[in-house]
Amino acid sequence: MKNIGIAILMMGLLMGLSLGIDILLGFDITTALRKVFNPFLLMEVIELFIVVLFIFLLVIGSLLSFFQKRREQASKPQSEK
Structure with a gap:
């Protein structure tokens, strides 16, 4: 994020x-x-596609990392927090 x-x-x-x-x-x-x-x-169509693809990959990578960290925190026992 x-x-x-x-x-x-x-x-x-x-x-x-x-x-x-x-x-x-x-x-x-x-x-x-x-x-x-x-x-x-x-920009031509392929250039626009590549820009949108890069932005999409940036957003997806950040969201996956965020949800993975959130899931790891939720799976820890209460005493370790």
Whole structure:
């Protein structure tokens, strides 16, 4: 879960930085937002598939690790906690 949070935080901060720089350069909000999301709009189908696959694997790996740790904690006897 930490991996997902860190990845989302980094993406948000970098997109915010890009948006802020574009606004300081004099672009309006809609143009700045369009420039932020432009790399995703120019991707071909296979590139989009790979990006979605990587995100899916990141989420699934984090969720499996979280549930495995939770299950291990639940299976421990009360005296060991």
